[in-house]
Amino acid sequence: MKRLPPLPALHTFWITAQCCNFTRAAEQLHITQGAVSRQIAGLEEHLGYPLFIRLARGLKLTAEGREWMLRVQQMFGLLGEAVEQIGVRRQTLQLKAPSCVMRWLLPRLLQWQKERPDVPVKLTASLQHGVDFQREQFDAAVIYGAPPDNSPGALHLFDEQLTPVCSPLLLKGSPALKTPADLQQHLLLHPTHDVQDWSVWLSAAALQLNNVSNGQHFETLDQAMSMASHGTGVAIGDWSLIGDDLHAGRLVMPFELKVKTGLAYYLVVPQGGETSPPLEELMLWLVEQAHTR
Structure with missing residues (x-):
């Protein structure tokens, strides 16, 4: 298998291919025009064929250059998705719950952390039975009381x-x-x-x-x-x-x-916010735990 080209050179190629100009690429990359030219030349030498046709005013992609641009664009797109998704999975979820539910909730969260160490949860106990998401920075909360009127997406845990x-x-x-x-x-x-x-x-x-x-x-x-x-x-x-x-x-x-x-326990999230996949997974898992007692 042929040695892969260096990632910095591919990134320089991707930026240069979008503007087809060494000067503008250098401005976006915050390096000199000469550095851009040398990285492109090194990449072409590594691959064994030219990626650009040098013109009097700018550059033009060769057929191979156009193919590489599509592949490199896909590659950096996948890297970007990985950064976002993996970052979300590792972000600690902030959960609030009344102290009265701790006897049930704590053992479940300990089990969750054993099964899903990639989705950590920070639990805050409170004597309050509700939550005010406008003033409290939590991803979700367990509340106790009557069915919540202002949380249409509330998940019922148990009566x-x-x-x-x-x-x-x-x-x-x-x-x-x-x-x-x-x-x-x-x-x-x-x-x-x-x-x-x-x-x-x-x-x-x-x-x-x-x-x-x-x-x-x-x-x-x-x-x-x-x-x-x-x-x-x-x-x-x-x-x-x-x-x-x-x-x-x-x-x-x-x-x-x-x-x-007539009172019950519910899982609620802030209204209008987008529930992340890890949070949604945790909430559905807790509901399943509550319904399999």
């Missing part, structure tokens, strides 16, 4: 479904925990400062307890689930977010009732 959970040891101990009424004898753990989650579930179970307001409150769902796994009490949580703990046996559902609140 919130509340259910009590506790340590397996609590089911074997005393006092008993066989019916919802037995919750009266246990410490209730709240993942927020209010009692709303427990109240929603107890209402669906047609049950009134007088120990709800005496329970222990936490800043995050993660803290409440951690305490529940140690047998401290019975926590209320979103079944969708604690599925990994249930599958691993760290937590169990003492009752089958799961209550949908």
